[in-house]
Amino acid sequence: MANTLIALDAMGGDFGPSVIVPAALQALAAHADLSLVLVGDEQQIQAELTAVHATLSPRLQLHATTQVVSMDESPAAALRGKKDSSMRVAIDLVKQGAAQAAVSAGNTGALMATARFVLKTLPGIDRPAIIAALPTRVPGKCIRMLDLGANVDSTAVHLHQFAIMGSLVSHALDKITKPRVALLNIGHEDIKGNEQVKLAAKYLEAQTALHYVGFIEADTMLLGDVDVVVCDGFVGNVALKALEGSARLVLHALRTGFMRSLWTKLSALLVKSTLNRVRHDLDPGRYNGACFVGLQGIVVKSHGGADAPSFSRAIEAARLLVTQDLTAQISQQPVVVSTELI
Amino acid sequence: MANTLIALDAMGGDFGPSVIVPAALQALAAHADLSLVLVGDEQQIQAELTAVHATLSPRLQLHATTQVVSMDESPAAALRGKKDSSMRVAIDLVKQGAAQAAVSAGNTGALMATARFVLKTLPGIDRPAIIAALPTRVPGKCIRMLDLGANVDSTAVHLHQFAIMGSLVSHALDKITKPRVALLNIGHEDIKGNEQVKLAAKYLEAQTALHYVGFIEADTMLLGDVDVVVCDGFVGNVALKALEGSARLVLHALRTGFMRSLWTKLSALLVKSTLNRVRHDLDPGRYNGACFVGLQGIVVKSHGGADAPSFSRAIEAARLLVTQDLTAQISQQPVVVSTELI
Numbered sequence: 001m002a003n004t005l006i007a008l009d010a011m012g013g014d015f016g017p018s019v020i021v022p023a024a025l026q027a028l029a030a031h032a033d034l035s036l037v038l039v040g041d042e043q044q045i046q047a048e049l050t051a052v053h054a055t056l057s058p059r060l061q062l063h064a065t066t067q068v069v070s071m072d073e074s075p076a077a078a079l080r081g082k083k084d085s086s087m088r089v090a091i092d093l094v095k096q097g098a099a100q101a102a103v104s105a106g107n108t109g110a111l112m113a114t115a116r117f118v119l120k121t122l123p124g125i126d127r128p129a130i131i132a133a134l135p136t137r138v139p140g141k142c143i144r145m146l147d148l149g150a151n152v153d154s155t156a157v158h159l160h161q162f163a164i165m166g167s168l169v170s171h172a173l174d175k176i177t178k179p180r181v182a183l184l185n186i187g188h189e190d191i192k193g194n195e196q197v198k199l200a201a202k203y204l205e206a207q208t209a210l211h212y213v214g215f216i217e218a219d220t221m222l223l224g225d226v227d228v229v230v231c232d233g234f235v236g237n238v239a240l241k242a243l244e245g246s247a248r249l250v251l252h253a254l255r256t257g258f259m260r261s262l263w264t265k266l267s268a269l270l271v272k273s274t275l276n277r278v279r280h281d282l283d284p285g286r287y288n289g290a291c292f293v294g295l296q297g298i299v300v301k302s303h304g305g306a307d308a309p310s311f312s313r314a315i316e317a318a319r320l321l322v323t324q325d326l327t328a329q330i331s332q333q334p335v336v337v338s339t340e341l342i
Numbered sequence: 343m344a345n346t347l348i349a350l351d352a353m354g355g356d357f358g359p360s361v362i363v364p365a366a367l368q369a370l371a372a373h374a375d376l377s378l379v380l381v382g383d384e385q386q387i388q389a390e391l392t393a394v395h396a397t398l399s400p401r402l403q404l405h406a407t408t409q410v411v412s413m414d415e416s417p418a419a420a421l422r423g424k425k426d427s428s429m430r431v432a433i434d435l436v437k438q439g440a441a442q443a444a445v446s447a448g449n450t451g452a453l454m455a456t457a458r459f460v461l462k463t464l465p466g467i468d469r470p471a472i473i474a475a476l477p478t479r480v481p482g483k484c485i486r487m488l489d490l491g492a493n494v495d496s497t498a499v500h501l502h503q504f505a506i507m508g509s510l511v512s513h514a515l516d517k518i519t520k521p522r523v524a525l526l527n528i529g530h531e532d533i534k535g536n537e538q539v540k541l542a543a544k545y546l547e548a549q550t551a552l553h554y555v556g557f558i559e560a561d562t563m564l565l566g567d568v569d570v571v572v573c574d575g576f577v578g579n580v581a582l583k584a585l586e587g588s589a590r591l592v593l594h595a596l597r598t599g600f601m602r603s604l605w606t607k608l609s610a611l612l613v614k615s616t617l618n619r620v621r622h623d624l625d626p627g628r629y630n631g632a633c634f635v636g637l638q639g640i641v642v643k644s645h646g647g648a649d650a651p652s653f654s655r656a657i658e659a660a661r662l663l664v665t666q667d668l669t670a671q672i673s674q675q676p677v678v679v680s681t682e683l684i
Binding site: 231234240241275 | 416451478479491495528533535536537559561563564573575577578581582584586588589590592599606609610616619620623624641657
């Protein structure tokens with residue numbers, strides 16, 4: 001079994017080494033073929049290792065850095081002023097071939113800007129995209145949606161490239177042989193949508209290598225009848241935040257409802273396990289790990305607020321993308337759209 | 343008190359006269375200054391009136407038509423082939439000045455196409471928009487969002503016009519003196535977003551008559567800190583459907599959770615009133631009535647599946663827009679953007 005070496009930005013996210021060190025140990029215990037490099041402040045990482053009675057080993061190395069990119073730092077400032085940050089160095093290790101992927105829970109904008117600057121896009125790919133999983137009505141079934149905010153004003157050619165990359169990610173992470181790919185639109189009819197979406201539909205219909213199933217809307221995609229949903233990054237980011245905000249609104253209303261009186265508080269205790277199960281089933285941390293695709297290297301972004309089990313799932317996603325050799329797979333796709341159709 | 347006369351498309355929606363006739367009676371009972379015209383199939387409307395022991399009167403008239411636009415009919419087919427449909431005639435009555443507004447629960451695409459074709463846009467307004475209310479975390483507080491799908495590829499000038507119209511609707515329907523208007527974006531920073539949104543922000547910052555408060559994201563808008571959210575129709579339609587789909591997903595997961603065992607079914611009975619209250623608070627029917635703004639006449643679209651109380655709220659929204667003279671208010675706004683900024 002080939003060894004997979006992943007660099008972890010140990011300082012990223014809301015909790016830094018206190019979450020990322022235990023997550024690293026969990027991931028190592030689960031996968032004998034995995035090695036990790038903790039990139040970050042030596043003292044803090046050593047202190048966390050000591051706290052959990054662990055030590056460095058050939059499978060768990062440390063790469064000391066002196067800077068940290070903060071959660072609210074501008075991408076430009078991070079890129080210019082933080083060349084020895086844990087985030088930058090983790091990506092540099094991928095560039096140098098010293099690691100096969102980087103995982104970070106840091107600032108998304110800075111991570112994307114750094115990944116793009118250091119790694120560059122793959123030949124034939126104009127723009128990298130962010131792809132993540134969303135829960136659906138079907139228990140255990142997620143859909144993968146891209147782009148979630150790396151790009152605005154995506155052209156039909158970009159949407160076409162996203163579709164190909166999304167299909168490969170769905171295959172690699174969800175083990176789906178021929179993922180059903182849909183284009184996000186505001187109706188099902190051919191006349192609906194903007195010019196980019198209509199033109200992208202033509203490209204995708206012409207591409208027999210993909211299992212393109214047509215348009216889908218933002219509510220019906222949650223039924224789980226498709227595997228990959230493709231959209232512009234502005235639209236995808238709005239949709240993702242609307243989904244999260246709406247779920248939080250409903251859960252907040254429930255919590256408020258249960259706090260109304262002593263009777264409702266008592267009744268809430270009786271349904272606590274059901275409510276916890278629902279929260280767990282819909283928890284974005286279950287599918288933690290947004291992948292940056294289209295770059296010459298694999299970068300996975302964890303939620304900033306991820307706990308150790310959740311962060312270890314982001315490591316697991318990176319491991320799968322490495323073992324499936326996603327980067328090579330994307331490079332081998334005929335992603336350049338024939339100009340006849342344009 | 344001036345009389346308000348509203349034409350109702352009695353055949354529209356999933357239930358037609360069986361919902362719209364009782365809704366009309368409810369609205370008439372609530373507002374002494376209101377008169378209604380039921381537009382549709384004479385026999386069916388008379389049968390419904392008989393069923394609820396009501397009769398036509400000077401305040402409740404009937405305008406017989408012979409055609410119905412179906413829920414899945416294409417806008418072009420409706421426009422071309424259904425000139426004596428209840429939908430078309432209700433809008434014709436507004437055009438002729440025989441009614442001051444039209445309310446329909448029919449096919450949104452056909453309704454917008456017909457309204458646009460018959461009524462035309464107001465001077466200074468390039469495109470009509472669809473505006474509707476969304477619930478927020480603050481009990482009883484809604485936000486008004488536009489455009490929800492009348493337009494795709496809105497320019498900064500369109501977004502600027504939507505902002506002005508949205509502010510007037512919020513003032514008319516929610517009685518807010520100086521509504522806080524925000525632009526939907528994928529971040530708060532000035533560098534975020536597409537070119538249209540960035541340019542629209544400049545226009546809105548320059549317009550002192552509006553209370554423009556900056557960018558907002560699709561999750562934080564649900565906190566209820568703003569009154570009007572402005573976006574392109576493609577983005578708004580996706581956001582609306584994502585919000586609805588996500589809320590349904592959570593409620594479905596709850597229902598499934600409570601059906602798991604006899605114990606969970608029994609516990610569900612104890613919390614039923616709380617769950618019903620949450621469903622009621624978040625029910626889109628509470629704020630039923632999406633308004634088409636920017637046209638030379640008022641048209642309100644009810645949810646297709648609305649019940650009678652919900653449809654009567656759509657009538658109420660139309661009545662408020664008539665009494666506040668929204669159309670004249672929009673015409674009087676200096677909506678044409680100074681070319682200096684372009």
